[in-house]
Amino acid sequence: GAxxxxxxxxxxxxxxxxxxxxxxxxxxxxxxxFWYRQFPKKSLMLMATSNEGSKAxxxxxxxxDKFLINHASLTLSTLTVTSAHPEDSSFYICSAxxxxxxxxxxxxxxxLTVT
Amino acid sequence: xxxGEEDPQALSIQEGENATMNCSYKTSINNLxxxxxxxxxxxxxxxxxxxxxxxxxxxxxxxxxxxxxKSSSLLITASxxxxxxxxxxATSNQAGTALIFxxxxxxSVSS
Numbered sequence: 001g002a003x004x005x006x007x008x009x010x011x012x013x014x015x016x017x018x019x020x021x022x023x024x025x026x027x028x029x030x031x032x033x034f035w036y037r038q039f040p041k042k043s044l045m046l047m048a049t050s051n052e053g054s055k056a057x058x059x060x061x062x063x064x065d066k067f068l069i070n071h072a073s074l075t076l077s078t079l080t081v082t083s084a085h086p087e088d089s090s091f092y093i094c095s096a097x098x099x100x101x102x103x104x105x106x107x108x109x110x111x112l113t114v115t
Numbered sequence: 116x117x118x119g120e121e122d123p124q125a126l127s128i129q130e131g132e133n134a135t136m137n138c139s140y141k142t143s144i145n146n147l148x149x150x151x152x153x154x155x156x157x158x159x160x161x162x163x164x165x166x167x168x169x170x171x172x173x174x175x176x177x178x179x180x181x182x183x184x185k186s187s188s189l190l191i192t193a194s195x196x197x198x199x200x201x202x203x204x205a206t207s208n209q210a211g212t213a214l215i216f217x218x219x220x221x222x223s224v225s226s
Contacts, residue, residue, distance in 0.1 A: 036216075046215070049212075095213075102146055103160075106150075111155065
């Protein structure tokens with residue numbers, strides 16, 4: 001089956017630093033990847049849609065200069081949290097789809113803690 | 116933005132009992148999906164029901180969809196302690212677009 005990985009699974013960083021999270025589709029080519037954010041005991045909120053080779057589309061309220069998304073290949077999208085602050089601490093989950101249908105494949109998530 | 120509500124927000128039952136979770140949504144959809152999430156983990160896809168389907172089964176799971184009421188239900192029969200997790204519905208109205216998630220139901224099954 002389709003597998004999506006995320007790296008790292010957990011990261012702790014200091015306030016003011018930047019953190020990069022990778023999302024990879026391991027056995028299929030993902031024309032579209034999505035980045036979600038999840039606060040404790042809450043649902044997933046879509047942050048942005050990432051299409052290979054083009055700029056990401058951000059949801060309202062998500063700062064594109066703070067959450068940099070790059071979808072450089074059909075198997076890799078990265079989310080960089082720049083100048084991280086404690087309020088950026090969250091669970092970040094990516095998903096990938098082939099674009100041929102509706103099925104999305106989710107990564108295992110990355111727990112970011114900013115101290 | 117979130118599509119709608121799940122209810123109940125939390126559900127506690129005993130092993131062997133059935134668990135029913137409901138989901139309502141606001142806009143027209145192509146399909147509705149249910150996901151499970153164990154604490155601090157990623158999402159596991161459970162089942163997808165298309166807008167022209169009314170009911171679907173998968174093992175101990177039964178999903179219904181009522182597009183006239185914009186609602187869906189997930190029934191887990193003969194629950195087990197391992198079913199303890201959060202359950203989310205998610206909708207999609209166009210191929211290639213993101214899913215919109217409901218708020219989720221936290222299910223606790225005690226043995």
